[in-house]
Amino acid sequence: MLDLFQGARLTPTQRRIAHSLVQHGPSAAYLSAAEVAELAGVSQPSVTRFAMALGYAGYPALRRELRALVAVPAAPPVTGENPMQRALRAETGHLDRVADDLEQLSTVRRAAALLAATSPLPVLGLRAAAPLAAYFGYFASKVLPDVRVLDDGGTALLDRLDQACAAGASAILVIALPRYPRETLDALREARTLGLGVVALTDSAVSPAAEHADVVLAAPVGTQLVFDLHTAPMAMAMVLLQAVCDAAPEQAQRRLEEFEATAARRHIFEA
Template sequence: MTGGYHGGLERLLGGRRLSPVQRRIAHYLAENLDEAIFLSSVELAERAGVSQPSVTRFAMVLGFAGYPELRQALRPLVLGGPPEGPQETLLRGAIDSEIRNLTAVRERLAAFPLKELGAALAATEPLPVLGLRVSCGLATTLAYYARRIHPDVRLLTHGGSELVDGLHAAQRAGAEWVVAVVLPRYPSEAVQALGYAEKLGLRTAVITDKPGFPAEVVLDAPVGDRLVFDSHAAPLALAMALVEAMADAAPLRTQARLEEYERMTDETGTFLSGDPA
């Protein structure tokens, strides 16, 4: 969360992973540090739109006994002279962070088993794709594009018995793999589902942000945490690279299915032929 932060405030945050409420407080401090160093915890809570106990917990997360101690540490950052380093807007800082995340993925591409995994997923039929809660969006995107080149992709985005039924049905139909998207905050049900899938004999591949995630194959890409809620540019790029690897693994099938899809969309007028304007 570098946008608008003084260098000293960045050091206080120390790369800690903050909750959405705590990020609201951090964002307010970043944009209003000159004023915030004179506010009480109640006043800061009102300005940031959070509860007073949340301000206290925020201070304790940063290693202080309470908010008064945090305020004492913040005051020299303003009263002691001009801020260190260039001042960025919050959004510019968030975008810069995503650029770094994408660069990290680019530099590690050779380390990912994309070709081998793409071939395995292209060969398994059906292909279950799992994603719960916030991971549902990326899993849906992955499944949407995979369906253009794979004959049977089954999207699993609901938990409970429906998720268990979906894994069972895929395994009975001949599936050998399940690919999952599991991003923070990590749903416990998704982790349990992957363990259950392994008991069914399915091999597991996961797109996540942690290299040590419990799965046979892990494709990890950092998420953006500079805004109140995470952004997933790097995991999305990795997911699209995986679909590309699936397409490359079965080139004739890919070509045939894409041509069929184009004919269908042309015949049905699915998409506009020109600009929306």
């Protein structure tokens, strides 16, 4: 179902409708326009305009397409595989989707240009996204002069955003993964109010974070285990960092060489 919305230029209201359809899965294909409107908290005409924005004559045509999609039987699991094996194999499909999206590099390059040009670079990731924010921040600090990982919520979070802006920040990387903490979305809105360019690394082009972002990098999460797998978002984070290095290659090379010299002098690594 998500493939129907990928690449479409949707308004924030239309993104909300798409997100509601994705969240309700196959059952969404049997809802009326009024029911979809109620789920998404929008008007019924907005649902019609959403369908037309996707190229359909109206919502009934879109619903027929959704029903056709959910009627396609899922591929049978490989004989003898247990649920954990299937969950991990599904990650290869997510990586394939990310790789397909990278056939055209304009989006990731636009994101990299925003992040390479800002100093400091705030990297926001709360709750489930906090480890990925720290991972990106650790490596980004090797090539950028001032990376500030914002992985704690609470009342001080917006203060730290203010401080980054006062220090000269012009953009922020926001990592927003399900279940989309309210504090993340509040911080995203505040970042826009402060005039920061926003790059959102999230699981879907129609996630709640996407409507507040200048650039959206979508990487699906695995949902077949008790807790989500973040294989594709981690891969996308490293692709983004590579693009940041490519956007400012001389600076990246110089800082990497400085780090290696410091690491050798301090005997940081054994090998």
